Amino acid sequence: MSNVKVKICGLVREQDVMVAAEAGADVLGFIFARSPRRLEPAQAARLTERVRGGIIRVGLFMDQDADEVQAILDAVELDLLQFHGSEPNAYCRSFGRPFIKAISMRAGDPGELAAAYPDAQGIVLDSHEPGGAGGTGQTFDWRRPVRVEQPVWLAGGLNPDNVAEAVQRFSPYAVDVSSGVEDSPGVKNHTLIRTFIDHARR
Numbered sequence: 001m002s003n004v005k006v007k008i009c010g011l012v013r014e015q016d017v018m019v020a021a022e023a024g025a026d027v028l029g030f031i032f033a034r035s036p037r038r039l040e041p042a043q044a045a046r047l048t049e050r051v052r053g054g055i056i057r058v059g060l061f062m063d064q065d066a067d068e069v070q071a072i073l074d075a076v077e078l079d080l081l082q083f084h085g086s087e088p089n090a091y092c093r094s095f096g097r098p099f100i101k102a103i104s105m106r107a108g109d110p111g112e113l114a115a116a117y118p119d120a121q122g123i124v125l126d127s128h129e130p131g132g133a134g135g136t137g138q139t140f141d142w143r144r145p146v147r148v149e150q151p152v153w154l155a156g157g158l159n160p161d162n163v164a165e166a167v168q169r170f171s172p173y174a175v176d177v178s179s180g181v182e183d184s185p186g187v188k189n190h191t192l193i194r195t196f197i198d199h200a201r202r
């Protein structure tokens with residue numbers, strides 16, 4: 001059994017939140033960036049209240065005004081922030097909350113990119129184009145060497161069929177999935193969620 005953490009990202013429906021929690025997800029992701037999975041703060045507040053205690057609730061932002069992020073933090077219970085754009089370390093830490101930072105595996109050397117975020121609790125390795133959104137469902141080239149100091153959150157195109165291999169290759173701190181457990185953007189498939197978590201830990 002692996003003790004890898006599992007993050008299910010892009011949750012918008014209460015039934016999906018509850019199934020992910022019951023199936024043993026460690027981290028749930030709520031998107032406030034421009035996305036088909038974007039939540040309004042009031043909707044997110046209702047969802048995050050349903051899973052208090054134990055589970056980490058992450059708010060995902062991408063190149064947004066600090067005032068907008070702060071207003072969401074004032075309205076929604078969030079335990080961790082995820083920044084998905086070109087936000088510098090100083091901006092990410094300015095909210096006084098723990099954060100993780102996504103870097104694009106298409107943007108350059110991951111070790112160098114990650115070194116610019118000394119305050120990040122983790123680095124999300126994702127497949128998006130630099131400057132583009134996430135949730136692509138695409139894997140990056142897993143043969144690329146990855147030397148990152150912070151705990152690695154592996155993302156990008158993971159699904160129940162490839163997650164066990166990904167865990168074996170990278171020994172990540174966490175695996176992060178969105179479209180690989182969906183029927184359509186924002187509509188999670190409960191069987192895929194359960195199978196993903198089972199296969200990640202096997």
Ligand SMILES: O=C(O)c1ccccc1NCC(=O)[C@H](O)[C@H](O)COP(=O)(O)O
Binds near residue numbers: 126176179
């Ligand atoms: O998912 C989105 O729509 C999105 C939009 C803007 C910024 C980030 C976004 N998603 C990030 C993620 O959900 C995670 O990185 C994800 O686990 C990777 O996505 P996927 O390849 O679909 O599993």
